[in-house]
Amino acid sequence: MSRRRYEITDFEWSIIQPLLPNKPRGKPRVDDRKVLNGIFWRLRTGAPWADIPECYGPPTTCYNRFVRWRKLGVWDRIYEAISAAYEGDLQMIDSSAIRVHQHGANAKKGGPKTAVGDEPDPRCMGRSRGGLTTKIHALVDAKGRPVALKLTPGQAHDGRSAFDMLDRLGEGDILLADSAYDSNALRQAIEERGAWACIKPMPGRLDPPAFSAFLYRHRNLVERFFNKLKHFRAVATRYEKYADNYLALVKLAAVRIWLRSYESVS
Numbered sequence: 001m002s003r004r005r006y007e008i009t010d011f012e013w014s015i016i017q018p019l020l021p022n023k024p025r026g027k028p029r030v031d032d033r034k035v036l037n038g039i040f041w042r043l044r045t046g047a048p049w050a051d052i053p054e055c056y057g058p059p060t061t062c063y064n065r066f067v068r069w070r071k072l073g074v075w076d077r078i079y080e081a082i083s084a085a086y087e088g089d090l091q092m093i094d095s096s097a098i099r100v101h102q103h104g105a106n107a108k109k110g111g112p113k114t115a116v117g118d119e120p121d122p123r124c125m126g127r128s129r130g131g132l133t134t135k136i137h138a139l140v141d142a143k144g145r146p147v148a149l150k151l152t153p154g155q156a157h158d159g160r161s162a163f164d165m166l167d168r169l170g171e172g173d174i175l176l177a178d179s180a181y182d183s184n185a186l187r188q189a190i191e192e193r194g195a196w197a198c199i200k201p202m203p204g205r206l207d208p209p210a211f212s213a214f215l216y217r218h219r220n221l222v223e224r225f226f227n228k229l230k231h232f233r234a235v236a237t238r239y240e241k242y243a244d245n246y247l248a249l250v251k252l253a254a255v256r257i258w259l260r261s262y263e264s265v266s
Helices: 010-019 032-045 059-071 074-085 183-191 213-229 243-265
Strands: 092-099 127-129 132-142 144-152 175-176 196-199
Touching: 010 032, 010 144, 010 196, 010 243, 032 059, 032 243, 059 074, 074 175, 074 243, 092 213, 127 183, 132 213, 132 243, 144 243, 175 213, 213 243
Parallel strands: 092 175, 175 196
Antiparallel strands: 092 132, 127 132, 132 144
């Protein structure tokens, strides 16, 4: 039978399969590839979990496997392993606000403080000009592939949200960013890593730092990444109530983008 739309290819499966948990003792679980195809189908279409086609197994199995492996850190490990081959000489950072669907906005507030914001709210949602939104922050490499991803409430300031996304900047690397990231503190943090900040200065700066308009032209790579990311409708509109589940979907979409870049040159 031919491969259905949105299903992972044999090449993609050959990379993902070794990164999955070993089969546990006891009752065999539903075929991993079939369940993954169900999760990717839902990720690409944005349909409710309950509408996953029967050919991928029970929808509850797909959802429960997705949540269980998210809690076990499986999706994080797959994303980190696949993105380890990034090209870091030139990196770009930006963010994109995602509208929260009404079905995702009715989770209960409260809970412990999270690493994605200062609010004691595990939903990671905030009010901005677009209404209730979540902001995806992305650092991409020289080929526009995601190196680091995080979420904040929609009203979060881009520059202040960037400090914990610089771990993969190294000696001699260059970071491109628009004027929303223009601050002396961020420039100093980048310089301390031995990298150079090619950040467009804010208008009216009395003593603008060095800036290369030639290099800055490559910043559109991060915007192209967001365009690819939003092909996945479960990312383009946030239906998930909690930030952990939504970030896991963002990383799964990023994994697919990485795998396609590998496949295109194989």
